[in-house]
Every structure is written in structure tokens, then in C-alpha cells.
Amino acid sequence: MTRASLGMFSAVLSLLDQISKLQLQTAIQIKEYAYISNANAKDVIELALNCEWIILNEKTSNITITEDGNLLKASFNENQLTMDLLRRMLMTYSLKCRPAWVYRVPSGRREASIFMSNDERRCFLEALLLSDDITESCILWWDNLAECIRYQRGVEVLETGRKGEYESIIFEHKRTAFKPIWESIETNLTGYDIISVVSPSNHDRLLIEVKASSLPIGKAVLRLSKNEWNTATSAKHFQFHLWSFSSAKKLCILSVDEMSKHIPKNHGRGNWQEVIVPFSAFCNFIEIL
Numbered sequence: 001m002t003r004a005s006l007g008m009f010s011a012v013l014s015l016l017d018q019i020s021k022l023q024l025q026t027a028i029q030i031k032e033y034a035y036i037s038n039a040n041a042k043d044v045i046e047l048a049l050n051c052e053w054i055i056l057n058e059k060t061s062n063i064t065i066t067e068d069g070n071l072l073k074a075s076f077n078e079n080q081l082t083m084d085l086l087r088r089m090l091m092t093y094s095l096k097c098r099p100a101w102v103y104r105v106p107s108g109r110r111e112a113s114i115f116m117s118n119d120e121r122r123c124f125l126e127a128l129l130l131s132d133d134i135t136e137s138c139i140l141w142w143d144n145l146a147e148c149i150r151y152q153r154g155v156e157v158l159e160t161g162r163k164g165e166y167e168s169i170i171f172e173h174k175r176t177a178f179k180p181i182w183e184s185i186e187t188n189l190t191g192y193d194i195i196s197v198v199s200p201s202n203h204d205r206l207l208i209e210v211k212a213s214s215l216p217i218g219k220a221v222l223r224l225s226k227n228e229w230n231t232a233t234s235a236k237h238f239q240f241h242l243w244s245f246s247s248a249k250k251l252c253i254l255s256v257d258e259m260s261k262h263i264p265k266n267h268g269r270g271n272w273q274e275v276i277v278p279f280s281a282f283c284n285f286i287e288i289l
Helices: 006-022 027-033 042-048 067-077 082-096 101-105 109-113 119-128 136-176 226-234 256-260
Strands: 052-057 063-065 194-197 205-213 219-223 236-243 250-254 274-278
Touching: 006 042, 006 052, 006 063, 006 067, 006 082, 006 119, 006 136, 042 052, 063 067, 067 082, 067 274, 082 101, 082 119, 082 136, 101 109, 101 136, 136 194, 136 205, 136 236, 205 219, 205 226, 219 226, 226 236, 226 256, 236 256
Parallel strands: 205 236
Antiparallel strands: 052 063, 194 205, 219 274, 236 250
């Protein structure tokens, strides 16, 4: 991935301007005719594509400036990379390219800046986003980015969770020849995700809570709510399905007794509401083909 820098951002703005003025349509034309000072044309095009300031038609190889790209071009006045323009470009870069440090933004700007490259940090300093003199607009910029990252992570977690539930539906259908009920599609308040049966010959209800992660087993964790645990301990038949999608698709099936070893207890006036348990606490993951 091409990293952001003041030079790269200036080159992107110059690229957008020249695509428009010279009516350049393909990457070949851009590399041949566009003048991009002190920057590799391929890297500049890659950054503009990743940030969706331009789009590439795979069939015709034509490059077109997007609406966002045109807005940037219109704001680029007399070759001046203003603070407001730089902040807009940094916001897009952070959300579209998602460098590794961006996931630390909800923990604070210092936590994110530690992992930025020198060029990236210089961009943020130039945009007065890492200044000791903290302004209201600076706070708002960081808060907006943090909110967007939380939302994106929430969507990713939801998609991974649904993928795990879908795999459990398939697994249980094969195991029992009984079509499970996908309960969490209807409501997420019951404390379980799927209703299956104990076995092909025993049609007693088996309630299943599914947890899934795209992280390696050594880094993945599950979050179990008090409601989910109360449901598990009060049900006649209950299982936990843990899915790992990091490399090979792997499943770990846990009983209530196995999970109970990692459940906290209330003390005094304290009352736990959620517990975080690492996937690595359980060793019986099996690969599912």
C-alpha cells in the first residue's frame, strides 16, 4: 500500500488537475504526459485509486475522476495544500486505505500516532492534528474519525458473526439432518443464535450461541454477556460454537461446563455484565472442510 506523505498528496492534486486539463483517460497516457514532480506516477495513481479520488474501468482501462476527486480539485487553489484540504485528504486516506494505526484511533490520537510512518506523522503535524494547541476543530476531526472506525469495526464484527452463524447452520444440518432455526435473525435478545436438536434420534431442543473471529486463534477473543450466560445455564441443552476464519475454517464446540471455568462471579456490590475470553483458552479446534 502506498503511504501518505505531503509530497504524495500534492502529487495527487496535481494529477487530478492534469487529468482534467489534458483530458488524459488511461494510466498509460498519465504516465507518458502528466508531470508529477518528485513522485512515481504509479504510486500516485495507486494512492488516488485506493482513496477513490479516481476510478479505473477494468474493461476499457479508462480512468475517471470521481465526485470526491473533483471536489478536491476544485479546492486546490494556486497549488496550495491548505490545512482544510489536507485534513479532508487525511480523513479519506484513513478510512479508505486503513493503515494499521487507524484501528488505534478510538483509543486516542497519541496511541495512533506512535505507529504512523514519519511521512504520515508529518502530514498530521502540518494539518495541526497532532499539535499541543488543541482546537475545537481538531477535536471534532479526531472524534469523527474515531466514530467512523468504530462503525466500520462494528460492521466487520457483525459480518464475521453472521458468517459464523451461517456455518453453524450448515454444520448442524449435516450433523442432525434437521434444519436449524436461525433465531438471531429474528431477535438478538434470547441469549442464543440457533435452535438445533441434540441428535438425529433425539429431537430435544439444542440452543447454540455462536462466536466468530477473523483473527488468528492466538489473538481472537469472545465476548459473552450476562444474559447469554444465564440462558446457557438455565437451558436443558446448550452449546457454544467458536469459529475461527483466520486461515483454515476451524470450529470449537464447547459445553456449558467447559465455558464455566472462565466465567467470573459477583462480589460485594459488583455485578459483571460481560466477560472476555480468549479463543486460545480452548484447544479443541477442528478444521471444517
